[in-house]
Amino acid sequence: MKAFLPYPLILLLALAACEGSGSGQDYTERASEDVLYDIPMTEQPAPPMEYAEELAFAPEARQAGGPSGPSGVTQPPVASSDTIQKQIIKTASLVYEVKQLQQAQYTVDSLVKRLGGYISSSNQNNSSQRHELNLSLRIPSARFDALMQALAALPERIDHQSVEARDVTEEYIDLRSRLQTKKKVEKRYQELLQKANTVKEILEVEEKLRQLQEEIEAKEGQLRYLTHQVSYSTIHLNMYEVQKFEYLPSRSPHFGQRILGALDGGWQLLLNLVLGLAYLWPLALVVAVAVPGIRAYRRRRQRGH
Incomplete structure (x- = not known):
C-alpha cells in the first residue's frame, strides 16, 4: 500500500509542470x-x-x-500646393496730377527701362482745360514695389490709387497637372501606335493623338500666358496737367475804323453789281435782237388784215 503512494504524487507533479509551461x-x-x-x-x-x-x-x-x-x-x-511657390498677379491703378506732364513722362520712361519693364500702351489727350496721358506699364513682379515707390514722388496730388493681388496658385496647379496627365496619355498612345497592326488601328490612334496634341498645345498656351501674367505686373498710370485759364478780351474797332469799313463795303458791293451785269451781256444781246424782230412780225400781221 505504501509502495503505491509516490506514483499518484509524481503524476500530479508532472501535470502541474505541463500546465505551468503552457x-x-x-x-x-x-x-x-x-x-x-x-x-x-x-x-x-x-x-x-x-x-x-x-x-x-x-x-x-x-x-x-x-x-x-x-x-x-x-x-x-x-503633391501639395505648399511645395509650389505662390502665383500672384499684381495690378495697380494710379491717377496723378503732375506739375509738368512732359517731364513726368520722361521720368516714367526712364524708371521703367531701368527696372527692366516696358510700356505696353500709351494714349494722350489734350484739351483747353488739361493735358492727359494714359500709360500701361509692365514691370517684373520682383520690382513692382520699387517702381510703385518711385512713382509716388511724381504727383502734385493723388486722385486715385489702388493695388490688387490675385492668387492664381490653384489655377496654375490645375493647369500644370492636367498638362502632365495629357502628356502621359500621349506617351501611351505613341506606344500603342508602334504596336498597331492594321491600317484602321493606325488611323484611330493617330486621330486620338491629333486631338490630344491640340489639347496639349492649348493647355501649354494657357500656362504660358498665366506664367507671363505672374512674372510681369501691370500698372495703369493716368497723369494729367491742368492748364491755366487766361482771359483774352476781344478788340473791337473804333468809330472811324467802322466808317471806313462801311465805305469799303459799299464800294465792294457796287463793284460786284457791275461785275454781275457784265456777266449778263449774252442775255442783253439776245434781248436786243429778239425785241425788234417781234415788233416787225406784229406789224406785218396788222397790214395783212
Missing part, C-alpha cells in the same frame, strides 16, 4: 504581440509576400496612416 508560452506570445502593437507603424515588419498583393488592394491599405494599413505598402507622394 501558461508561460501563452504569456510570452501575448507579450510579443503587445510589443508589436506598441511599435509605430513605420517600424513594424512587412507582411509576408503571399499577402502583400491582397493588402495592396485593400481599402485600408490605400489610405495613408489607416488603421489597417501595413508598413510594407508604400503610398505614392501626394
